[in-house]
Amino acid sequence: MSAAVSLVNHNASTTRQTFERLRELVADDLSGVNQVIVDYLQSPVALIPQLAGHLVSSGGKRLRPILTLTTARMCGYEGARHISLAACVEFIHTATLLHDDVVDDSALRRGSATANAVWGNKPSVLVGDFLFSRSFQLMVSDGSLDVLRILSEASAIIAEGEVDQLMISNDVSTGKDAYMGVIQAKTATLFAAASEIGAVVADRSTEDQAALRTYGMSLGIAFQLVDDVLDYSAKQADLGKTVGDDFRDGKITLPIVYAIERGDDAERAFWRRTLEDEEQTDDDLEEAMSILARHNALEDAMGEARRHGEEARNMLERFPDNAYSAALLELVDFCVDREF
Amino acid sequence: MSAAVSLVNHNASTTRQTFERLRELVADDLSGVNQVIVDYLQSPVALIPQLAGHLVSSGGKRLRPILTLTTARMCGYEGARHISLAACVEFIHTATLLHDDVVDDSALRRGSATANAVWGNKPSVLVGDFLFSRSFQLMVSDGSLDVLRILSEASAIIAEGEVDQLMISNDVSTGKDAYMGVIQAKTATLFAAASEIGAVVADRSTEDQAALRTYGMSLGIAFQLVDDVLDYSAKQADLGKTVGDDFRDGKITLPIVYAIERGDDAERAFWRRTLEDEEQTDDDLEEAMSILARHNALEDAMGEARRHGEEARNMLERFPDNAYSAALLELVDFCVDREF
Numbered sequence: 001m002s003a004a005v006s007l008v009n010h011n012a013s014t015t016r017q018t019f020e021r022l023r024e025l026v027a028d029d030l031s032g033v034n035q036v037i038v039d040y041l042q043s044p045v046a047l048i049p050q051l052a053g054h055l056v057s058s059g060g061k062r063l064r065p066i067l068t069l070t071t072a073r074m075c076g077y078e079g080a081r082h083i084s085l086a087a088c089v090e091f092i093h094t095a096t097l098l099h100d101d102v103v104d105d106s107a108l109r110r111g112s113a114t115a116n117a118v119w120g121n122k123p124s125v126l127v128g129d130f131l132f133s134r135s136f137q138l139m140v141s142d143g144s145l146d147v148l149r150i151l152s153e154a155s156a157i158i159a160e161g162e163v164d165q166l167m168i169s170n171d172v173s174t175g176k177d178a179y180m181g182v183i184q185a186k187t188a189t190l191f192a193a194a195s196e197i198g199a200v201v202a203d204r205s206t207e208d209q210a211a212l213r214t215y216g217m218s219l220g221i222a223f224q225l226v227d228d229v230l231d232y233s234a235k236q237a238d239l240g241k242t243v244g245d246d247f248r249d250g251k252i253t254l255p256i257v258y259a260i261e262r263g264d265d266a267e268r269a270f271w272r273r274t275l276e277d278e279e280q281t282d283d284d285l286e287e288a289m290s291i292l293a294r295h296n297a298l299e300d301a302m303g304e305a306r307r308h309g310e311e312a313r314n315m316l317e318r319f320p321d322n323a324y325s326a327a328l329l330e331l332v333d334f335c336v337d338r339e340f
Numbered sequence: 341m342s343a344a345v346s347l348v349n350h351n352a353s354t355t356r357q358t359f360e361r362l363r364e365l366v367a368d369d370l371s372g373v374n375q376v377i378v379d380y381l382q383s384p385v386a387l388i389p390q391l392a393g394h395l396v397s398s399g400g401k402r403l404r405p406i407l408t409l410t411t412a413r414m415c416g417y418e419g420a421r422h423i424s425l426a427a428c429v430e431f432i433h434t435a436t437l438l439h440d441d442v443v444d445d446s447a448l449r450r451g452s453a454t455a456n457a458v459w460g461n462k463p464s465v466l467v468g469d470f471l472f473s474r475s476f477q478l479m480v481s482d483g484s485l486d487v488l489r490i491l492s493e494a495s496a497i498i499a500e501g502e503v504d505q506l507m508i509s510n511d512v513s514t515g516k517d518a519y520m521g522v523i524q525a526k527t528a529t530l531f532a533a534a535s536e537i538g539a540v541v542a543d544r545s546t547e548d549q550a551a552l553r554t555y556g557m558s559l560g561i562a563f564q565l566v567d568d569v570l571d572y573s574a575k576q577a578d579l580g581k582t583v584g585d586d587f588r589d590g591k592i593t594l595p596i597v598y599a600i601e602r603g604d605d606a607e608r609a610f611w612r613r614t615l616e617d618e619e620q621t622d623d624d625l626e627e628a629m630s631i632l633a634r635h636n637a638l639e640d641a642m643g644e645a646r647r648h649g650e651e652a653r654n655m656l657e658r659f660p661d662n663a664y665s666a667a668l669l670e671l672v673d674f675c676v677d678r679e680f
Contacts, residue, residue, distance in 0.1 A: 137489070
């Protein structure tokens with residue numbers, strides 16, 4: 001397939017258009033996914049569809065189900081199984097978000113109140129469990145033990161990654177390897193599983209399955225690294241978004257790991273005070289951003305994201321050149337260049 | 341098979357002996373289950389086996405895995421699949437306990453500090469998720485879609501039951517049907533699934549599977565009703581156990597439902613103050629117990645438990661008369677007559 005890929009930075013409105021075009025390509029499948037989600041959220045216990053629906057309909061990008069839909073189509077799959085399996089992936093993602101928000105005491109997600117802020121932690125924990133279970137019920141209806149293996153393993157790794165993340169939070173001695181291990185587990189593993197499933201439903205070779213798994217893994221790592229960079233990005237502030245949430249939570253992300261490695265004693269003392277002890281004053285975020293700039297930390301984290309994006313692109317070379325493979329290439333551009 | 345069943349109340353030491361005899365009968369299988377649990381708790385994230393192991397080894401009765409082991413053996417099964425499937429059941433049970441203790445803010449379970457009291461809520465939620473995932477990984481290794489269907493459905497129903505229980509907590513207008521619905525979902529469904537799986541691995545007819553499912557469901561209902569009664573039992577106090585935990589938490593259980601239905605206005609005002617508003621003084625537990633006694637509420641809840649125990653017994657009539665079916669009959673006696 002053509003490897004001619006734009007490396008030019010898109011501006012915000014272009015990346016948004018890119019993403020809308022991707023959604024458009026699988027729009028029918030995606031509305032099928034939404035219908036499966038609505039159907040499987042049903043329960044005699046009214047709070048369950050109410051609470052889960054609050055999060056499901058809060059305008060997430062649906063990136064993970066889009067991966068399943070698009071990879072399946074790229075592989076020439078013409079049935080309907082990918083639709084319910086994409087819904088499984090979204091259920092697992094939603095369950096982890098519900099539990100994450102409880103674990104992080106988050107009050108806002110995607111600009112709206114979190115479920116735990118509206119209904120409390122208790123039902124959020126339990127509805128997350130319900131969504132996990134529903135996801136496995138849906139997989140059982142589909143009947144593929146391969147898919148069940150992929151997603152049960154992914155769920156276990158995600159949970160491990162989340163516990164691991166708890167362990168390193170506020171720990172300024174965290175190195176790059178430890179950090180990359182956490183984001184691979186907690187974020188990239190579900191991207192990998194979502195993409196691999198596309199090849200599985202299309203009955204592709206294990207090599208093709210592995211290639212799409214690596215595509216998703218690399219894309220997920222790039223996606224998370226960009227997320228980390230955006231949290232310190234001035235452009236985010238221009239767009240009216242919050243900047244510095246990770247900083248205020250004492251989160252150690254790759255830009256911070258770089259800055260700590262490259263900093264002097266005074267800077268390390270600054271990071272210890274602000275991130276380890278979480279003692280912060282109003283001026284500290286600005287100071288943090290100027291230290292990050294001094295060490296090229298954001299640029300270098302973006303460079304790492306681009307390298308993983310490139311690896312994702314390479315994985316697509318073995319697949320046919322069609323509208324879906326083009327879309328999966330563009331998805332890499334979107335994940336790397338996005339500003340939202 | 342012989343339907344001659346002792347209806348005589350055992351005393352505490354006899355019921356304990358009965359239970360030990362049951363465990364003895366499947367002792368080899370049970371140590372196999374423990375080994376699978378240890379193996380599958382392994383994780384590169386050290387906190388996971390540490391936290392989960394704390395609960396797994398805290399001296400639970402292992403009732404649910406015993407059900408899977410014993411029903412499989414009763415049905416003549418001679419392989420080893422029932423061992424890993426019994427571990428799946430215990431993993432799901434342990435995951436729900438971890439999440440329950442977070443949801444209930446519990447500090448003690450089985451006389452030891454809860455995982456959330458030792459490590460905090462965050463890792464308890466995430467390790468619960470890990471155990472759920474591990475359970476499904478184990479089922480996938482086993483490879484039976486029937487088992488996966490039974491346990492994914494059970495997990496969804498348990499989560500529904502837990503949310504439902506949150507909804508009725510502190511609500512003194514809860515009726516018997518609503519209450520029975522909650523305990524069927526949150527407790528009895530896993531007993532039912534654990535028992536049904538025994539017939540599934542032994543490749544028994546759907547009628548046999550349904551009979552064992554009903555056996556487990558009835559046994560689970562009886563078990564939970566006895567739990568509710570024990571919380572107000574003077575004998576518990578004699579044994580050095582806490583009495584009145586449910587009362588202090590404002591939990592509506594069957595004895596309370598009966599007392600409220602049968603009480604006068606003054607009594608209803610008492611229940612509203614103590615359970616709905618949770619305004620309690622030191623003398624209130626004693627008063628609660630005397631109101632329960634006045635209306636025969638504990639005896640009638642025990643009567644309901646015995647009726648469900650009888651239903652469980654009847655379900656065993658179609659199965660061969662062997663050491664395992666005898667043990668499953670005795671298990672009913674244990675669940676109904678137990679004092680721990």
